[in-house]
Amino acid sequence: MTSLMDEGPRLLRGGPIGTVIREQVAADVAAFKEEFGYQPALAVLVVGADAPSLVYLHKILDGCRLVGIGDRLVELPEDATEADVSNALQTLQADPKIAGIIVQQPLPKGIPLRVIIDTLDPMRDIDGIHPLNAGLLSLGYDGFLPATAHASVEILKQSGIELAGKHCVVVGRSNVIGKPAGLLMLRENATVTICHSKTADLRSIIRTADIVIVAIGKANFVTGDMLKPGAVVVDVGINVVEGKVVGDVHFESAVRVASAITPVPGGVGPLTNAILLTHLVRAARAKATGAIPLGAHSLAVPAPEAK
Ligand code: NAP
Numbered sequence: 030m031t032s033l034m035d036e037g038p039r040l041l042r043g044g045p046i047g048t049v050i051r052e053q054v055a056a057d058v059a060a061f062k063e064e065f066g067y068q069p070a071l072a073v074l075v076v077g078a079d080a081p082s083l084v085y086l087h088k089i090l091d092g093c094r095l096v097g098i099g100d101r102l103v104e105l106p107e108d109a110t111e112a113d114v115s116n117a118l119q120t121l122q123a124d125p126k127i128a129g130i131i132v133q134q135p136l137p138k139g140i141p142l143r144v145i146i147d148t149l150d151p152m153r154d155i156d157g158i159h160p161l162n163a164g165l166l167s168l169g170y171d172g173f174l175p176a177t178a179h180a181s182v183e184i185l186k187q188s189g190i191e192l193a194g195k196h197c198v199v200v201g202r203s204n205v206i207g208k209p210a211g212l213l214m215l216r217e218n219a220t221v222t223i224c225h226s227k228t229a230d231l232r233s234i235i236r237t238a239d240i241v242i243v244a245i246g247k248a249n250f251v252t253g254d255m256l257k258p259g260a261v262v263v264d265v266g267i268n269v270v271e272g273k274v275v276g277d278v279h280f281e282s283a284v285r286v287a288s289a290i291t292p293v294p295g296g297v298g299p300l301t302n303a304i305l306l307t308h309l310v311r312a313a314r315a316k317a318t319g320a321i322p323l324g325a326h327s328l329a330v331p332a333p334e335a336k
Pocket of ligand 1: 177200201202203204205206207224225226227228231244245246247265266267268277297298299301
């Protein structure tokens with residue numbers, strides 16, 4: 030019998046998985062419009078965005094249009110106040126057609142997290158930044174997940190990679206990627222180690238990993254010689270080096286050692302946007318059907334695997 034290693038490393042591509050998801054979303058949106066008589070919309074709120082993140086956000090909004098979801102972009106200047114952000118969110122949330130809102134992270138330093146806690150409707154928080162959703166995830170209940178973290182685990186699941194009982198090392202502990210990805214892998218019954226910039230002897234920890242998820246924002250940082258032979262590698266990083274997009278993993282050396290690896294570009298990125306659309310449809314349906322608010326609903330029935 031040939032092993033994965035004999036056959037060479039497998040490329041885990043997010044594009045084809047994303048295409049299937051988008052087709053389903055388009056069908057779900059058509060059915061939603063038929064049933065409820067309106068087009069659900071996604072709003073993106075940006076405070077003082079730089080050009081690269083605007084490019085990313087426009088991609089999300091373009092993706093909405095392709096599946097029949099409405100889109101709205103609200104841009105506030107860098108010097109916007111807490112009240113400006115709060116007012117913008119309230120205006121968006123007064124429109125019942127706005128089913129989901131993405132607040133581009135990080136907010137400028139002068140804008141406290143309080144504005145999100147006090148103003149953002151957790152039922153519309155389709156990128157899982159509200160502490161209610163973060164809390165539900167950490168308790169093992171269903172809330173809205175941060176889309177990139179969700180995509181980095183979903184790409185493994187959809188590719189048939191076994192997760193239960195595996196040692197997963199997550200490199201990076203941001204609230205939007207590393208931390209939630211670690212919690213999701215725990216939910217999948219992996220044994221999880223989360224590393225960060227102060228981790229001692231990162232190299233030997235990565236070497237023990239069956240699965241490595243890297244999200245640090247440092248181009249080509251994890252090299253093939255740091256990996257256990259046959260490890261599965263999810264590279265979440267997006268960096269531009271000499272005009273070329275590269276990941277946080279040095280692909281050319283890692284691909285020689287890994288049994289499976291996500292390419293950059295073409296790995297987690299394309300799946301992230303598709304997954305956001307599924308969150309939007311879920312939020313729209315919950316709103317339209319008057320489902321019990323997220324937290325109460327989720328907490329009423331413990332998730333079977335709640336840990
Ligand atoms: P972030 O908020 O800057 O967090 C980076 C994390 O990496 C931090 O926890 C930091 O540790 C850790 N880190 C930095 N240098 C390290 C080192 N030398 N060794 C170990 N850990 C180190 O970044 P992020 O928002 O999570 O984004 C991470 C990457 O994902 C970026 O390249 C970003 O562009 C990319 N991204 C991809 C997608 C996608 O769809 N694929 C979406 C969004 C972002 P400390 O906590 O100790 O500082």
